[in-house]
Amino acid sequence: MGLRTTRRPGLIWLGLLPFLGFVGLFFLLPTAVIAYTAFRVGTGSGSRFGGANIAAALHGAYRMGLQNSVGMSVVVAIVAAILGVILAYAITTSGGRSLQRLVSTSAAVLANFGGLPLAFLFVAVIGNAGVLTTLLRDRLGIGLHDDLHFDLYSQAGVQFVYLYFLVPLMVLVITPALEGLRPEWREAAENLGARGWHYWRYVAGPAVLPHFLGSVALLFCTAFSSFATADALTNGTLAITPLQIENAVSGNVLVGQQNLGAALALNMIIVVVPLTLLYQYMQNRTSRWLR
């Protein structure tokens, strides 16, 4: 920066104001409102503080929803992370510039693909009357459902569909870390007598691992908060927390369940915030090495 910049501490903080305002308005304030609403029981003038919504949100169908949500998100995040890192490594080491660019562009597009269109895409391909299903049955005599036991309209089916946007997301977030692995490190390791496995165990692995774990946390949060695709594929037969929130808050069927919705949202916040912090921490650790 030039010599003419005079640093006045007060004014520097002023520059941060828009950011703080944004965080306050779109993160802290809504979180506070949700927490407040979650602890209100009853509506209108008869409302008071109490833990009934929180208790309801942790029992019965809602408890099952939370378990399903966490369980399926953990599995799908780990699977997507492993597939994504393999794909990203293959591409960064392939040396084909245009291939790399093509993959990163399409990954950016696919990572944002979701909702009803995505669900319908899979229905049209591997649904009961899907193109691939029909082809396999008519040409090869293999039933996707009867012989391979694959059911698109189940938890496994929804997880499979989630991979479609989670793997590209993993490629997007892990590629910079893999590109940061310098060829010199490998050469240096080999000069010191390291084999391929040693290089990964003592050099590349430790350098990339924090970023990898942070990415798993990010994928988990993405899967955990997705619901439009699951909704379109299961019509509520798969209970997951974000769908239950939607039903409580904006459904045409349940009335006066806003406070329960807030309690469910609070459950999700409690799960997601530590993971977001973990992601941040891991990112910072990685950036020490990979620049």
Added chain:
Amino acid sequence: MRTTTARTAGIFLVAGAMLLAAGACTKKSDQPASAAATATSAADLGGMDALIAAAKKEGSLNLMALPRDWAGYGALMDGFATKYGIKVTDDNPGAASADEVSAITSLKGQGRAPDAVDVGTSFAVSGAAQGIYAPYKVSTWSDIPDAQKAADGTWFGDYGGYMSIGCDAAKVTACPTTIADLAKPDYKGKVALTGDPLKSNSAMMAIWTAALATGGSLDNIQPGIDFFAKLKSEGNFVPVKATAATVQSGETPIIVDWDYLNAGKTKDLANSGVKWTVAVSTDATIGGFYAQAISKYAPHPAAARLWEEYLYSNEGQNGFLKGFARPTRMAAMQQAGTVDPALANLLPPAGTNAVYPTDPQANKAQNTLTQNWANTVK
């Protein structure tokens, strides 16, 4: 530049003030004519001709929350405007029943307040309890089935339908006509709903209809949940959100939904080789309907009453039918031969054994569904 801006601003200010003043004037001139505001029938005003004259004098009609492509309302509003030379305003066409009820109270005393509303039954009942509707009986009142109107005339059903089974006859050899049929092995991987029954009203009514067909009642929806659990475990129930697209792709050749929504698909899907037929399930069906009510605070009380007379005339009822909605006087009109047969043929024959759930029953069913739907249907 600066002076120009200041001048422009000045012009806007003056224009704004004039608009406000104009608004205030309209308000004054639109004060309800007291005779019409308390009339409970056209006869109270001295007959239809007197009602028409009073409405024409008011000159306009405020409606709201009526999408032009819903239940034939676009053509109905145009038809009313042309027939009587009364200007029709349809505020916020996409609004919900709850918005209509709140507009009646929040816009009370203003010239732009709604004159008459078209609301779901629960809002008809709750609004009447709040005392925001003016009682009125149209001249065709006796044709409206008793279950679909308030005895005092505070609200009256206008159109509705029954739970039905839509089916692509091009892909299904024999279309099901009863809920029990849906469990047949022929329909494996074919039966669908239009949404999550915890969120979508029509999906919930489908489960409830299944309950009625399998030993449940309006007080017990559980057998319906169990029936769908059986359909799911046997592979008949495809839990995808059924849309026109999933019908086209062949994924959901059978949909349980309101008959007017199912019937609305027939024409659109015909172009893509789908032969969409609709049958009201004969073993059990649930009826649902919307209701008309006149605001007690209507700025145009005579026009509001004339609008109701128009909607419940043969012309108005056939207008609903044109939008695939089953008008409330349909049975009486079929007897009298005043229903347009070409339009009536678009809808399946009416359910003779239809039942209508009450609000407390609906609440109970919703709670049972919330606790048991995902637990049971796997």
